Amino acid sequence: MKLKSAFLALLLAAGQALAGVAIQPDNAQLQYTGRIDFANRLRPMLSWPGTSIEGNFTGASLAVKLDDQQGKNFFNVFIDGDLAKPVVIEAAQGSKSYPVASGLAPGAHRFLITKRTEGEEGGTFFQGLELADGGALLAPPARKQRHIEFFGDSITSGMGNESPDDGPDHLLKDKNNFMSYASITARALDAEAHITSQSGIGVMISWFPFTMPDFYDQLSAVGNNDTQWDFSAWTPEVVVINLFQNDRWLIDREKRLTPMPDDAQRIQAYRIFVQKIRALYPNAYIVCALGSMDAVQEGSKWPGYVRTAVDQMRDLGDRRIDTIVFPWTGFGGHPRVKQHQANAALLTAFIRQKAGW
Incomplete structure (x- = not known):
């Protein structure tokens, strides 16, 4: 009986050690950034790229609990500020x-979870964290004072x-x-970012039936839908x-x-969206x-459309408001990280000069 009792005690102790500490998604010490759907505080949905x-x-x-809609999303998890070595989920x-x-060593640690993918991969419900037995969630880092969308x-x-x-x-x-020019620029400017983007989207036409003027005001990035983002909840300075x-x-x-739009119609469509x-x-x-x-290669009219639309708004x-055109490098595919880094450097300097950051 004594041996059996001792064995049961060991099993109970092991179970407690492995049980961990569950952190629910509605914990006030969690810091969320981006357009996140909190219709259910215990199942917030992340859909936009860069939400964190x-x-x-x-x-x-540390373990992260997720419920993914389609099984197509990827996430970065950074521990203790090591931005060069994400754990990719x-x-x-x-x-x-x-x-x-x-x-992990005893003491305080930091985590950052960021969505690598976007709304076309579906949404992901965050179900909380699990810490080691005896672990605890601490006060979050201070929020950044600058905001850029x-x-x-x-x-x-x-x-x-x-x-x-x-x-x-x-x-x-x-x-x-996280390694797009947008996110790199935000980090360089020490700004909190919202990334409202969708692969394949346009102003007048997209590779699917909706355009950015249909899409920009949504809470959820999963396709064209009736959700509404509350623009009063977060205001960018840039x-x-x-x-x-x-x-x-x-x-x-x-x-x-x-019919094929003429130059004036292209400029007007862009200006109306910016307005x-x-x-x-x-x-x-x-x-x-x-x-x-x-779109920016030599001989393209499209940079001129953007500049003219901006000039019209300035005339009003x-x-x-201003314009920046990232240089054409001759690379035919989507920009790779090195091109994003170069464009981010140009944009960072531009914003510092124009916005006084």
């Missing part, structure tokens, strides 16, 4: 726990940015919004718009828009960017 969850904790291990469809750190397409999302130069750039594992690459392909190359953003953010500095894919009295 951050926090501080104690304990020797390839989310399986359904509910699953993903161990991301173990053997990006409206864009696959370039802004980071499509194919981690692909080899001579490889395909459509594989989901190679899409990493907005970057990088659109028109897909319009260039679909109108000029694919001839899919009939929608201006109405939402009357005090923001708006940067109308383009590139660095072939808007002084907090």
Whole structure:
């Protein structure tokens, strides 16, 4: 009996050691960033690229619990600020726990979870964390004081940015919004970012039935839907718009828009969208960017459309708006990380000069 009791005690102790500490998604110490759907506080849904969850904790291990809609999403998890070595989660469809750190030293640690992929891969419900037995969630890091929002397409999302130069750039594992020019710029400026982007989207036409003027105001990035983002909940001081690459392909190359819009109509369509953003953010500095894919190659009219639309807005009295064109490098695919880094350096310097950051 004594041996049996001792054995049961050991099993109970082992079970307690392995049980861990569950952190629910509605814990006030978790810091969420981005357009996240909190309709159910115990199942917040992440859909936009770059949406993130951050926090501080104690304990020797960390696991992340996710319920992914399609099994197509990828996430980065950074531990203790080591941004060069993410643990990459390839989310399986359904509910699953993903161990991301173990053997951590005693004391405080930090985690950052970021969505590498975007709305076309579906949404992911965050189901919380699991810490080692005895671990605890601590007060979160201070929020950044600056806010910057990006409206864009696959370039802004980071499509194919981690692909080899001579490889395909459509594989989901190679899409990493954290290393897009948008996210790199936000970090360089010490700004909190919202990435409102979708691969294949345009202003007048997209590779699917909806355009950015249909999409920009959604809470959920999963297709064209009736959800509504509350623009009063978060206000950027700087907005970057990088659109028109897909319009260039679909109108000029694919001839899919009939009747074919003339130059004035292209300029007007772009200006009307930018004016929608201006109405939402009357005090923001708006940067109308383009590139660095072939919409900016030598001889292209598309940079001129952007510049003219901005000039028209300036003629109407808007002084907090300007244009930047990322240079054409001759690379035909989606920009790789090195091109994103170069474009981010240009954009960072531009924003510092124009917005006083």
